[in-house]
Amino acid sequence: MNKLFAIRHEDKYLMERRAAITPTHAKILIDEGLEMLVESSRKRVFSDMEYKNIGAEITSDISKSPVVFGVKEMPLSIFEENKTYMFFSHTIKGQEYNIPLLKKMVEKKINLIEYEKVADEQNRRLIFFGRFAGLAGMINSLWSFGLRMEEKGIKTPFLKLQQSHHYNSLEDAKKEIKAVGDEIKKTGLPKELQPMVIGITGYGNVAKGAMEIADLLPIKEISPEELSQLDSFNTTSNNMLYRVTFKENHISKLKEGSQKFDLQDYYQHPEKYENQMEDYIPNLSILMNCMYWDTRYPRIVTKDFLKNLYKNGEPKLQVIGDVTCDPDGSIEATHKGTEIEDPIFVYNPDNDTPTMGAKGHGILIMAVDILPSELPRDASVAFGDALINYAKDIVTCDYSQNFDSLKLPAPIKKALILHNGEFTPEYKYMEDFLK
Numbered sequence: 395m396n397k398l399f400a401i402r403h404e405d406k407y408l409m410e411r412r413a414a415i416t417p418t419h420a421k422i423l424i425d426e427g428l429e430m431l432v433e434s435s436r437k438r439v440f441s442d443m444e445y446k447n448i449g450a451e452i453t454s455d456i457s458k459s460p461v462v463f464g465v466k467e468m469p470l471s472i473f474e475e476n477k478t479y480m481f482f483s484h485t486i487k488g489q490e491y492n493i494p495l496l497k498k499m500v501e502k503k504i505n506l507i508e509y510e511k512v513a514d515e516q517n518r519r520l521i522f523f524g525r526f527a528g529l530a531g532m533i534n535s536l537w538s539f540g541l542r543m544e545e546k547g548i549k550t551p552f553l554k555l556q557q558s559h560h561y562n563s564l565e566d567a568k569k570e571i572k573a574v575g576d577e578i579k580k581t582g583l584p585k586e587l588q589p590m591v592i593g594i595t596g597y598g599n600v601a602k603g604a605m606e607i608a609d610l611l612p613i614k615e616i617s618p619e620e621l622s623q624l625d626s627f628n629t630t631s632n633n634m635l636y637r638v639t640f641k642e643n644h645i646s647k648l649k650e651g652s653q654k655f656d657l658q659d660y661y662q663h664p665e666k667y668e669n670q671m672e673d674y675i676p677n678l679s680i681l682m683n684c685m686y687w688d689t690r691y692p693r694i695v696t697k698d699f700l701k702n703l704y705k706n707g708e709p710k711l712q713v714i715g716d717v718t719c720d721p722d723g724s725i726e727a728t729h730k731g732t733e734i735e736d737p738i739f740v741y742n743p744d745n746d747t748p749t750m751g752a753k754g755h756g757i758l759i760m761a762v763d764i765l766p767s768e769l770p771r772d773a774s775v776a777f778g779d780a781l782i783n784y785a786k787d788i789v790t791c792d793y794s795q796n797f798d799s800l801k802l803p804a805p806i807k808k809a810l811i812l813h814n815g816e817f818t819p820e821y822k823y824m825e826d827f828l829k
Contacts (some may be wrong), residue, residue, distance in 0.1 A: 397430040399423075399789040400431035400459035403438065406466040407763070409559065411439040411522075411770040412777070414463040414480070415785065421448040431456045439770035451571040461789050463781075464614075466764070470498045473496035474812060478505040478793060484511065486811070487688055488827040497828055503815030505793045511809035512784070519599070520805050523766035523778040525629055525719050527686055527775035528603020530765040533567055535680055535715030536574075536607070538738050538760045541752040542712050547636075548584050551577045558768035559734055568610055569767075576609040582632035589624045589803035591636045595645060595671075595694060596685025600717055603680045611759055615638050618644045621677040638678070645671045645685075646692050664690040667743040671806070672699050682715045694724040700743040701756060716761040731763030 404410040415423070415819060417440050420430050430450040434442050442452045456462060457474065464481035473479070483497045483506060499506050512521045532695040533555065540552030551574045561567040574593040582618045583590055592608050594601050613635045617625070643655040647670040660667055669692040675681065683694060693712065703709045717723045729748055739756035739761075741747075750757060786804050791802050799812050 395790050395792070396460050397427060397790065398429045398431065398459050399463065399785075400456035401670050402462055402464045402468065402472070403433040403435040404465055405469065407649065407733065407767070410436055410466055410764055410767050412465050412767050413438055414465050414774075414777065414781060416440055416774050416778045417444040417448050417450075418775070419782045419785070420445060420450055422782060423785055423789075424449045426786060428567055431459050439774065448665065457552050460688065463785075465596060467492060470495060473498055473502045473504055474493065475502045476504075476793070477502075478507065478788070478791075480507040480509065480788065482509050483811070485618065485827070486821070486824070488824070490759060493827060496824070499812055500828065502813045504812055505787065505810065505814065506812040507806060508809050508811050510671075511696050511811070512805045513807060515687070521774050521784075522599055523777055524599035525603040525606075526766035526769050526776065528600040528605075528682075529564060529567075529607055530681060530762070530768040531600075531684070531715045531717035531760070532607035533558040533561075533571065533605040533690075534737060534760050534762065534765070534768070535682060536571065536715050538752065538758055539680055539713045541738075542706040542758045543584075543587070546827060548586055550584060551581075555765075557734075558739060558765070559770075564772040568607070569775065571607060571610045578635070579612045579633050583635075585632070589634075589636055590679045591621070591624065591677060592636060592680045592682065593638045593640060594682045594684055595640045596683075597639060598685065601639070601682075601684040602716065602782050604684050604715075605639075607636075608637050609655050611635050615639070618674055621674055621702060624677065638674070638829060640671065642673065645669070645694055654706060659693065664692070668692050669694070669696070669699075671695065675699070676703065676709060678711050679710060680713045680715065682717060683725055684717045685724075687718055687720055689723075691724075697726045697743065697746060700727060700741070704743050704756070708724060714757060714759045716759055719761045719765075725759065725761075727757065728761045729761055730761070732761045734762055734764065734768060737762045749823045 401415050432445040432450045432452050433456045434452050434454055446452050461478045461814050485492045498603055509521050513519050522664040534557055536552050540550050543550045594604050594735055615637050618638055618640055642660055646667040649668045671694050714725055716728045719731045721730050736750055738758055739748040739750045740758050741758045742756040785804055810818050817824050
């Protein structure tokens with residue numbers, strides 16, 4: 395029975411500081427008889443010494459470990475035959491940029507466990523950073539809104555906020571946002587912004603994280619159907635913001651338009667549907683895109699729509715927080731995921747070009763690709779709280795057995811994409827990605 399496992403230094407992004415297993419969780423596993431290697435890292439939010447103090451071995455070479463936990467994609471050079479790797483591989487949708495990664499794992503006869511697919515019987519994800527993507531995304535979007543308004547000569551309380559990673563903790567960030575909310579209650583928002591409306595697409599973990607931050611402000615929830623009623627300043631309060639949640643039936647509609655929206659039909663036949671979000675966007679100040687999307691579904695915001703929106707002058711919508719961050723995806727103007735060090739750009743719909751920063755003509759887009767890493771300690775602790783329930787079984791499993799005989803918890807077995815380099819039954823469809 396194997397007892398050795400490792401965590402690696404994250405190297406895909408300069409500001410990636412998360413860890414799949416924290417020192418606190420590592421101590422639990424070591425106390426249960428497992429052995430741990432920690433690849434030394436100067437940037438990880440938990441220091442080498444924190445791991446050393448609980449009995450882990452700090453090293454620059456984790457190659458002797460048969461099981462490796464990571465967070466983001468790993469370099470092709472790390473993979474060794476018949477070993478087990480657990481990380482966010484970003485391969486299940488056939489992402490073209492990770493096909494070489496998938497090919498290498500097949501070639502090396504790897505066991506790949508994908509965090510994204512660890513789920514219960516109702517298909518609810520069990521190990522995720524999603525809430526923290528929503529938290530950081532909303533913080534960043536409020537901060538971005540303050541910058542954008544300043545560019546237009548409008549001072550707002552949001553200028554007092556910082557980008558998420560500048561806060562020592564989530565709690566510190568929440569305190570500052572609450573203080574901004576208190577100021578809005580006391581002095582109100584500039585007339586030019588009223589009514590200020592935050593729209594959120596989706597209702598999963600990411601969206602809930604965004605709502606958690608937005609609700610620290612003096613905010614009132616309204617339905618999408620009530621949006622048009624806010625057009626008149628006389629019907630709103632200058633000491634309040636408004637929040638709207640958009641579900642699938644608001645975002646898309648049947649192309650024929652006569653039948654009632656059916657969620658299961660939408661999932662099974664997305665080609666029958668078209669965008670409906672354009673009816674609501676002109677009434678939003680900030681749009682937070684927090685829902686799953688793939689190419690089968692209608693886009694939420696197209697470039698053509700933005701071009702038409704700006705033909706009529708300066709629109710109400712100022713910021714899109716694209717937490718989903720699919721390049722050229724549901725927010726078509728998100729041409730790429732941005733880095734923490736350079737998180738925002740202004741997309742000019744007239745000439746289809748982005749300019750990094752908060753200046754320029756067009757819509758400001760915040761599209762940081764690794765938002766949870768802006769709150770690295772809090773996010774890692776919450777992630778580890780979920781992973782610890784399965785970690786020992788993952789480490790001690792005998793992967794030389796056939797798939798049906800593997801002694802893995804059901805949610806982990808469900809997330810095993812490759813078993814000794816072969817696609818497991820649920821993921822046979824991925825073979826087509828390699829052709």
